[in-house]
Amino acid sequence: MGLLTQLVTLPLAPVRGIGWVLDKVVQTAENEFYDPAPVLEELRNLEETRSRGEIGQEEFDRREAELLRQLERKTRR
Structure with missing residues (x-):
């Protein structure tokens, strides 16, 4: 870029x-x-959380499925 171009586009x-x-x-x-x-x-x-017994298997499966869907969307870019 020349000096004149720099001055004009400043x-x-x-x-x-x-x-x-x-x-x-x-x-x-x-x-x-x-x-x-x-x-x-x-x-x-x-x-x-599941291993501590704070949630049941059904709740774990539901939340895990949602998280795996999110992970798939993020890695499919």
């Missing part, structure tokens, strides 16, 4: 900066949305 710098920031925000949000770690943690907690 007023557009804030717009380019905002675009860059918005792109980073979208990337971060998508990474967090598709991250399977929270679902895996919930599955571990659910198993611990």
